[in-house]
Amino acid sequence: MNYHFDWAVVTSGKYFEWLVSGVHVTVKLSLVSIALSFLLGLVVAIMRMSPFRPVLWFAHGYLEFFRNTPLLVQIFFWYFGSYKILPVAVNDWMVRQDFEFAAAVIALTIYTSAFIAEDIRSGVRSIPKEQMEAARSSGFSYIRSMRYIILPQAVRLTIPPLINQFLNLMKNSSLAMTIGVAELMYQARQVESYTFKGFEAFSAATIVYVGLSFSITGLMTVYRRKLLKPLKAR
Amino acid sequence: METALDFRVVWEYLSYFFIGRYPKGPVGGVALTLYLAAVSLVFSFLGGLVLGLLSVSRNRPVRWASMAVIQTIRGMPLLMVIFWMFFLLPALFGGGMPASWTVITALTLFTSAYMSEIVRAGIMGIPKGQTEAAVSTGLSHRQTMLHIVLPQALRNMIPSFVNQFVSMIKDTSLAFIVGVSELTQIANQVNNRTMLFPTEIFLFIAVVYFIMCFAFTELSRWLERRLAYSKAI
Numbered sequence: 001m002n003y004h005f006d007w008a009v010v011t012s013g014k015y016f017e018w019l020v021s022g023v024h025v026t027v028k029l030s031l032v033s034i035a036l037s038f039l040l041g042l043v044v045a046i047m048r049m050s051p052f053r054p055v056l057w058f059a060h061g062y063l064e065f066f067r068n069t070p071l072l073v074q075i076f077f078w079y080f081g082s083y084k085i086l087p088v089a090v091n092d093w094m095v096r097q098d099f100e101f102a103a104a105v106i107a108l109t110i111y112t113s114a115f116i117a118e119d120i121r122s123g124v125r126s127i128p129k130e131q132m133e134a135a136r137s138s139g140f141s142y143i144r145s146m147r148y149i150i151l152p153q154a155v156r157l158t159i160p161p162l163i164n165q166f167l168n169l170m171k172n173s174s175l176a177m178t179i180g181v182a183e184l185m186y187q188a189r190q191v192e193s194y195t196f197k198g199f200e201a202f203s204a205a206t207i208v209y210v211g212l213s214f215s216i217t218g219l220m221t222v223y224r225r226k227l228l229k230p231l232k233a234r
Numbered sequence: 235m236e237t238a239l240d241f242r243v244v245w246e247y248l249s250y251f252f253i254g255r256y257p258k259g260p261v262g263g264v265a266l267t268l269y270l271a272a273v274s275l276v277f278s279f280l281g282g283l284v285l286g287l288l289s290v291s292r293n294r295p296v297r298w299a300s301m302a303v304i305q306t307i308r309g310m311p312l313l314m315v316i317f318w319m320f321f322l323l324p325a326l327f328g329g330g331m332p333a334s335w336t337v338i339t340a341l342t343l344f345t346s347a348y349m350s351e352i353v354r355a356g357i358m359g360i361p362k363g364q365t366e367a368a369v370s371t372g373l374s375h376r377q378t379m380l381h382i383v384l385p386q387a388l389r390n391m392i393p394s395f396v397n398q399f400v401s402m403i404k405d406t407s408l409a410f411i412v413g414v415s416e417l418t419q420i421a422n423q424v425n426n427r428t429m430l431f432p433t434e435i436f437l438f439i440a441v442v443y444f445i446m447c448f449a450f451t452e453l454s455r456w457l458e459r460r461l462a463y464s465k466a467i
Contacts, residue, residue: 068400068443073407073436077440081434171310185317
């Protein structure tokens with residue numbers, strides 16, 4: 001093979017800036033989506049444990065459906081097909097935003113929230129039942145016992161799986177390139193098609209993705225060692 | 235809520251969604267999705283087994299090297315792996331490789347890394363007494379692995395493997411990116427041709443994927459209960 005390596009393409013100049021802007025979009029997309037997925041996941045998890053049957057069934061259906069459908073299909077659905085079923089106001093709002101980015105955030109949020117809800121639920125289930133009984137018998141309502149007694153403990157246990165979901169979300173955000181969100185993968189493709197330096201462009205993107213993944217994994221290890229262990233020992 | 239949904243488009247292209255242009259052309263759609271997933275699953279089972287065994291090897295450099303490979307692949311998005319294969323395979327083996335094999339290679343590489351973690355966890359989950367007993371009856375390390383540890387570990391891994399298959403079915407949708415005409419690609423083609431029914435088309439294929447994946451998810455849960463039951467006796 002007589003391939004001529006030219007790393008300067010991706011370490012400086014215009015193409016470097018493209019890649020950097022791609023990293024920015026990837027990080028922004030991941031952070032916005034993880035925050036929203038956490039909130040949505042929390043709501044769905046609470047609904048999933050609701051004593052009221054129809055709510056429970058709805059949450060169960062939501063979880064199963066979004067977990068068992070490919071993210072790419074969900075992204076296409078929100079991007080191409082959501083206008084027929086969304087209220088006009090929501091649609092207009094989405095169009096006024098960066099539409100691709102908004103569709104990607106919606107798809108990533110809904111997909112990830114289904115996984116997060118299950119993590120939160122298993123966190124809650126690991127809290128002894130007596131805690132709930134004690135809370136209820138001292139006069140807290142169901143919602144309030146959740147809010148003040150169960151969730152503060154459960155969320156702490158849920159943080160490692162949550163960080164793991166964040167890791168998956170960050171990697172999944174690369175699918176947003178299919179609808180034209182200019183995140184890292186998209187920019188790497190762009191650099192490749194402009195310069196024919198695919199090896200360099202993909203290497204740069206790989207290094208960034210693996211670097212981000214390792215940092216997130218490191219975060220989890222630190223959390224486990226520094227925060228969770230002393231908590232459990234108490 | 236501008237327009238009512240009209241699912242006639244799905245009905246019209248139904249065979250296209252399920253088997254592609256077959257018998258007039260190559261197989262596609264759901265059939266190709268399942269084919270890609272099944273073939274990649276078989277290969278990544280083997281890959282995962284090899285990587286998993288290497289990562290519990292007693293030889294330290296081997297263990298570290300395999301861990302490094304596994305962690306790097308796990309740190310990448312699948313899309314990245316697909317692009318790498320799409321780009322590297324022709325450079326390494328010359329052109330002419332069908333796109334479906336690019337996808338199978340990428341899915342195999344990617345899933346092997348995840349499978350190896352399942353294998354490793356499965357091997358670690360077998361009580362140490364078993365290995366000790368095997369070694370003290372005179373079996374070698376290799377024999378112990380092959381006849382004592384792996385048969386038990388693999389049995390416990392079955393539900394996780396089925397779960398991986400579910401992920402694999404979902405992951406085949408990424409084959410769309412290199413132009414393999416599996417279900418998602420077909421949906422896009424139908425959408426491009428008909429223009430007016432994206433909601434109906436993508437809802438339909440979402441339901442098709444859901445039915446396939448949910449069936450296997452339930453199978454995995456059932457297997458898990460059954461295994462737990464037989465272990466309890």
